[in-house]
Amino acid sequence: MIERTLSIIKPDGVKNGLTGKIIRLFEENGFEIKAIKKVHLSRSEAEGFYYVHKERPFFNSLVSFMTEGPIVLIVLSAENAILKNRELMGATNPKDAKEGTIRKMYAESIERNVVHGSDSLESAKFEIPYFFNVFEIL
Numbered sequence: 001m002i003e004r005t006l007s008i009i010k011p012d013g014v015k016n017g018l019t020g021k022i023i024r025l026f027e028e029n030g031f032e033i034k035a036i037k038k039v040h041l042s043r044s045e046a047e048g049f050y051y052v053h054k055e056r057p058f059f060n061s062l063v064s065f066m067t068e069g070p071i072v073l074i075v076l077s078a079e080n081a082i083l084k085n086r087e088l089m090g091a092t093n094p095k096d097a098k099e100g101t102i103r104k105m106y107a108e109s110i111e112r113n114v115v116h117g118s119d120s121l122e123s124a125k126f127e128i129p130y131f132f133n134v135f136e137i138l
């Protein structure tokens with residue numbers, strides 16, 4: 001099934017000059033870029049995006065991290081895009097990520113892990129319209 005997934009290049013990835021490399025990896029791995037924009041989230045925007053984690057001990061730290069600098073939001077499309085992007089990103093904790101994955105190559109910690117990707121169809125259905133309206137997705 002052709003799916004859409006939301007990718008985010010997080011503040012660490014943008015600051016470390018990885019935007020182009022990561023976009024190139026998406027294209028080389030057969031993803032189509034349906035929409036893309038750079039934004040700097042407010043605290044309330046980041047809190048709303050990560051509301052499913054609001055009871056977690058790392059929530060405040062995660063929101064601080066995600067608002068410390070600009071991020072790049074990307075809607076990707078491909079066959080099995082959600083799982084395929086999770087495989088390309090690697091495990092949340094870079095220590096557990098496989099060789100060749102984005103997080104293995106570039107992430108410094110479980111929090112500062114360079115990229116986000118929707119973890120299910122349900123998440124993608126919330127996450128994509130959180131940031132993009134229908135006219136922005138080609």
Ligand code: CMP
Nearest residue numbers: 053058062092110111112113115116117
């Ligand atoms: P992400 O895929 O964006 O989903 C939630 C984010 O919370 C995750 O990537 C990490 O950036 C962060 N995160 C998840 N687990 C932890 C943890 N145990 N400690 C700190 N941050 C975490």
